[in-house]
Amino acid sequence: MKFLTTPLAGLTLIETTRIEDERGQFSRVFCEAECAALRPGLHWAQINVSRTYHRGTVRGMHFQYPPAAEAKLIRCLRGRVFDIAVDLRADSPTFLRWHGVELDEDGKTQLFIPEGFAHGFQALSDDAQLLYLHSAAWNREKEGGLHHDDPAIAITWPLPVTQVSSRDQQLPSVKDTGFAGIQP
Numbered sequence: 001m002k003f004l005t006t007p008l009a010g011l012t013l014i015e016t017t018r019i020e021d022e023r024g025q026f027s028r029v030f031c032e033a034e035c036a037a038l039r040p041g042l043h044w045a046q047i048n049v050s051r052t053y054h055r056g057t058v059r060g061m062h063f064q065y066p067p068a069a070e071a072k073l074i075r076c077l078r079g080r081v082f083d084i085a086v087d088l089r090a091d092s093p094t095f096l097r098w099h100g101v102e103l104d105e106d107g108k109t110q111l112f113i114p115e116g117f118a119h120g121f122q123a124l125s126d127d128a129q130l131l132y133l134h135s136a137a138w139n140r141e142k143e144g145g146l147h148h149d150d151p152a153i154a155i156t157w158p159l160p161v162t163q164v165s166s167r168d169q170q171l172p173s174v175k176d177t178g179f180a181g182i183q184p
């Protein structure tokens, strides 16, 4: 595995090592020893899969407040997505900056998102499936979210947004709430 930095400190691209033979392919999603370079002692409390039926759909922007703040490792298992993380760390010089990366079923690139970031994605294909590793369990009471079209964040979505859950449509903007960030 190779770890590539991004303009947002801690947000890391993981380049996987693919082993191929006549039967097909094999690659690791996570390896405690290899990933110690990324963060020693990284453990996962919950592993989820999401399947998005239609190209253009957006899920997010979601995060969890401390003490349920979570790091995430995202891998695309099918199709293609534009995966986005937004820096919500109150004392970060890149507070409210976002960074996006295209992930696809080839799985050559994964995204590691530290605590203190919001996460969301747009499906760039029909039937886009993501694998999520979460360092903290889902906690409905500690869930937070920001609107995917928040002008304070100004995410450039690659495609016209075609579908958003009713919950995500009602997520607040930074301006609405005076959101000042979180201390992960």
Ligand SMILES: Cc1cn([C@H]2C[C@H](O)[C@@H](COP(=O)(O)OP(=O)(O)O[C@H]3O[C@H](C)C(=O)[C@H](O)[C@H]3O)O2)c(=O)[nH]c1=O
Residues within 6 Å of the ligand: 046, 048, 050, 059, 060, 062, 119, 120, 121, 132, 137, 138, 165, 167
């Ligand atoms: C995360 C989660 C959700 N749920 C329930 C709650 C809802 O009834 C249903 C779908 O949840 P939600 O609408 O939050 O799913 P997404 O919109 O795909 O959100 C997810 O995708 C965005 C982009 C993320 O980064 C979040 O980690 C994750 O919440 O599953 C559970 O039962 N367990 C869980 O761990």
